[in-house]
Structure formats: structure tokens, C-alpha cells
Amino acid sequence: MIRVAIDAMGGDLGPRIAFQATEKIVAAFADVEAYFYFDSQVFEFPDESPSSRIIPVACHDSVSCMEVVDRSLFKRVDATIYRALSDLSVSQADVVVTFGNTAAMVALARHIVGLLRPKLYPALIREMRPNPLRCLVDLGANVHCPAEMLNGFALLGASYVEARSDSEANVALLNVGVETSKGSSVIKECYQMLSDQNWPKFSGFAEGFELFAGEKNVIVCDGMVGNAVLKASEGLFMFLLSQLPKHSMDTSAIEQLVQAESRHGACLVGIKGNLVKGHGRSDLKAMMGAIEYGIDIARTNLYKRIETKLTQQGVL
Known part of the structure; x- marks a missing residue:
């Protein structure tokens, strides 16, 4: 089973569209579990989930696209992107997909997930x-x-x-x-x-x-x-x-x-995990495309293959 952690709070269209994309993805892929990270102060998860393979992860904070990243970011442990990356770092997820703040994503990925090599910037x-x-x-x-x-x-x-x-x-x-x-x-x-x-x-x-x-x-x-x-x-x-x-x-x-x-979406390469960044302005179709891309790279555990390739070439 491929475990996809979806940070639902970053897109311009809000978590409702992210939830619709998640519904369609689990319906299309029988071997996918979607962990849906949402800010409970902004979005109300349905009382009855449309699928047992959509697992709600209620948080109490989220990072907006307009926020300037500073050191306080590293203390926001209940933010959706922080918790999603934390689960990735301990192998509770196979890939994280986010549509949110790029600077926050990169800073937290480096801090929580870690780099393949100290001076090899993701x-x-x-x-x-x-x-x-x-x-x-x-x-x-x-x-x-x-x-x-x-x-x-x-x-x-x-x-x-x-x-x-x-x-x-x-x-x-x-x-x-x-x-x-x-x-x-x-x-x-x-x-x-x-x-x-x-x-x-x-x-x-x-x-x-x-x-x-x-x-x-x-x-x-x-x-x-x-x-x-x-x-x-x-x-x-x-x-x-x-x-x-x-x-x-x-x-x-x-x-x-x-x-x-x-x-749809780009891969953040150079960290010890699989991470996909979608456009903040992604619509339903684009969100689904980014999640599908995340599933695709998770199937082969892409970051590990990249790590192996770098090691073979004497980089790591």
C-alpha cells in the first residue's frame, strides 16, 4: 500500500478542492492510502469518510502562502506541513504532496527530513x-x-x-x-x-x-x-x-x-524522502496530477534510487 501524505491547506482554492482530489485518487488507485492533513479551524472533515483509505489528520495550524519564513516556523509543530514531513521522516508516509508555501516546505524539509549530503542543496x-x-x-x-x-x-x-x-x-x-x-x-x-x-x-x-x-x-x-x-x-x-x-x-x-x-508538480530532490510541490493555484485536475506524480515516485522510492546513483558516482 502506497501511503500519500497530503498537505491540504496550501492551495489557493482551499482544502475542499484538495479533499475532492483525494476522493478521486483513492477511487482510482486501490493500493493507495491518503493521509489528509487539514487545519481543523478552517476545514471540517466529513463525519463519514467516503473511503476507509482516506485517513484524516487534524491539525491546529497551517502555513499560508503569503507568510514570510523565519525561525518561528520550526516551532510550529502542529502545522499541517510540519506534521506531514515529520511522518515522512519516520517512514509513516511514502511521499508528501503539498501545494503550499515553497520557502516553508524547503526549510522544514531540510530541518525535519534531512539532506542527502550536507552541502548538496535540495x-x-x-x-x-x-x-x-x-x-x-x-x-x-x-x-x-x-x-x-x-x-x-x-x-x-x-x-x-x-x-x-x-x-x-x-x-x-x-x-x-x-x-x-x-x-x-x-x-x-x-x-x-x-x-x-x-x-x-x-x-x-x-x-x-x-x-x-x-x-x-x-x-x-x-x-x-x-x-x-x-x-x-x-x-x-x-x-x-x-x-x-x-x-x-x-x-x-x-x-x-x-x-x-x-x-503537474515538481519533485524536491536532495532530501531523504519523496516530496512533491504542486502549484498554489492548482485546480482539481492539477491537484490530482500532482498526487498521481507523488504516487509514481513513491512506487520506486525515488529518493533512494537517487541516493544510490549519487553514491555510485562518488558524490555521496
């Missing part, structure tokens, strides 16, 4: 395409990134791709051009680091159009750039879908393609 990885697998890392877990941190992202991204597929990782740094003379001093320093390593395979710089096509399947950047790139791509898609019907153009083929190619 990063959010998003599958831009599943077949062949292509990933973007980081998406917002880390905004100010020195060269050593970017190098760590490359190691985590390469491990993710090789743990999730039969493909060899082919890493590139997102830059304003492919020429070695271009880019910031941090990018150039990281370029040299990756060039001097035996693993992973490094193919230099990549430009934005290579996110979705080409041989480079791990595109590395800092969290500010990655988050902006991802949301700009999603925004363009939504804009096109809204505008094309005005010109009598059928969008069904585009919608089917994107649905087949996209993943």
Missing part, C-alpha cells in the same frame, strides 16, 4: 517532457545560487533522469547564448566545475528553446530564472488556448498534446 525539478525525459532544475527552491550550488543542481538533475529513465543524463547550463564567452561570472565558474568532472555528461550552455527539444535533457539554472521560465511557458500556453478559439481554431489537439507531455 532543488525543485520539473519534468518538461516525460518521453524522452527532460528536466528543468531549479524552479524556485533556491534564488541566490553560487556556482557550487548550481553544480549540485546538475548532480541532482542527472541522478533524477538516470533514476527515472534509461537515458544517460546530458547536462547544460541555461544561459543567454551557447558561446563560452557569455554569461555571468557564476555561470562561467560552474561551467568550469562541470567541465572538470567525469560525471555527469556536460554539454555546455543551453538557450531557452532547448528546454523542450534537443539532446540536452537536464537544464540547470537558479530558482529565480527557472521559476520565471516555467511560469512564462505555462502562461504562453494558456494565452494561446484563450486566443485561438477567437480565430475559429480547434485547440483540442494542443490540449491533448500538452496533457500527454506535462507533469
Whole structure:
């Protein structure tokens, strides 16, 4: 049985939508138990659960998306995300899925679950395409990134791709051009680091159009750039879908393609557990997609496979 811990309090649409997503997930997957972490001051769990495989976990605190993270966060032991991660850390859950505050999630994951390696900072990885697998890392877990941190992202991204597929990782740094003379001093320093390593395979710089096509399947950047790139791509898609019907153009083929190619949610890699972050603005369909993704990585215990891959390459 796959045990999914769902932090129901983070999404913009509230815990009601998270509960509906949870209902549909347990109905679709007979081997899944969903532990539903909710703030009892905000949401009233039904007297009769629609399924014995939805287990309510009543909490008395939750972290909003608008909160600024400070040291007081580590004392909020009855917050939904704190309790979900605590259960993950003692193997009472196989994966945590949250739609809440990214900064709080990362800080608590590091504090409660722990890192695979002390100086290997965790990063959010998003599958831009599943077949062949292509990933973007980081998406917002880390905004100010020195060269050593970017190098760590490359190691985590390469491990993710090789743990999730039969493909060899082919890493590139997102830059304003492919020429070695271009880019910031941090990018150039990281370029040299990756060039001097035996693993992973490094193919230099990549430009934005290579996110979705080409041989480079791990595109590395800092969290500010990655988050902006991802949301700009999603925004363009939504804009096109809204505008094309005005010109009598059928969008069904585009919608089917994107649905087949996209993943809802990103994986926080580099911690000792499986953790999925969904968009705060996720609707019912997107929440279900993020939970399904969490189930998928839990089935193979992805973090352990990544840890093994890093150990084999002499990183851990």
C-alpha cells in the first residue's frame, strides 16, 4: 500500500478542492492510502469518510502562502506541513504532496527530513517532457545560487533522469547564448566545475528553446530564472488556448498534446524522502496530477534510487 501524505491547506482554492482530489485518487488507485492533513479551524472533515483509505489528520495550524519564513516556523509543530514531513521522516508516509508555501516546505524539509549530503542543496525539478525525459532544475527552491550550488543542481538533475529513465543524463547550463564567452561570472565558474568532472555528461550552455527539444535533457539554472521560465511557458500556453478559439481554431489537439507531455508538480530532490510541490493555484485536475506524480515516485522510492546513483558516482 502506497501511503500519500497530503498537505491540504496550501492551495489557493482551499482544502475542499484538495479533499475532492483525494476522493478521486483513492477511487482510482486501490493500493493507495491518503493521509489528509487539514487545519481543523478552517476545514471540517466529513463525519463519514467516503473511503476507509482516506485517513484524516487534524491539525491546529497551517502555513499560508503569503507568510514570510523565519525561525518561528520550526516551532510550529502542529502545522499541517510540519506534521506531514515529520511522518515522512519516520517512514509513516511514502511521499508528501503539498501545494503550499515553497520557502516553508524547503526549510522544514531540510530541518525535519534531512539532506542527502550536507552541502548538496535540495532543488525543485520539473519534468518538461516525460518521453524522452527532460528536466528543468531549479524552479524556485533556491534564488541566490553560487556556482557550487548550481553544480549540485546538475548532480541532482542527472541522478533524477538516470533514476527515472534509461537515458544517460546530458547536462547544460541555461544561459543567454551557447558561446563560452557569455554569461555571468557564476555561470562561467560552474561551467568550469562541470567541465572538470567525469560525471555527469556536460554539454555546455543551453538557450531557452532547448528546454523542450534537443539532446540536452537536464537544464540547470537558479530558482529565480527557472521559476520565471516555467511560469512564462505555462502562461504562453494558456494565452494561446484563450486566443485561438477567437480565430475559429480547434485547440483540442494542443490540449491533448500538452496533457500527454506535462507533469503537474515538481519533485524536491536532495532530501531523504519523496516530496512533491504542486502549484498554489492548482485546480482539481492539477491537484490530482500532482498526487498521481507523488504516487509514481513513491512506487520506486525515488529518493533512494537517487541516493544510490549519487553514491555510485562518488558524490555521496
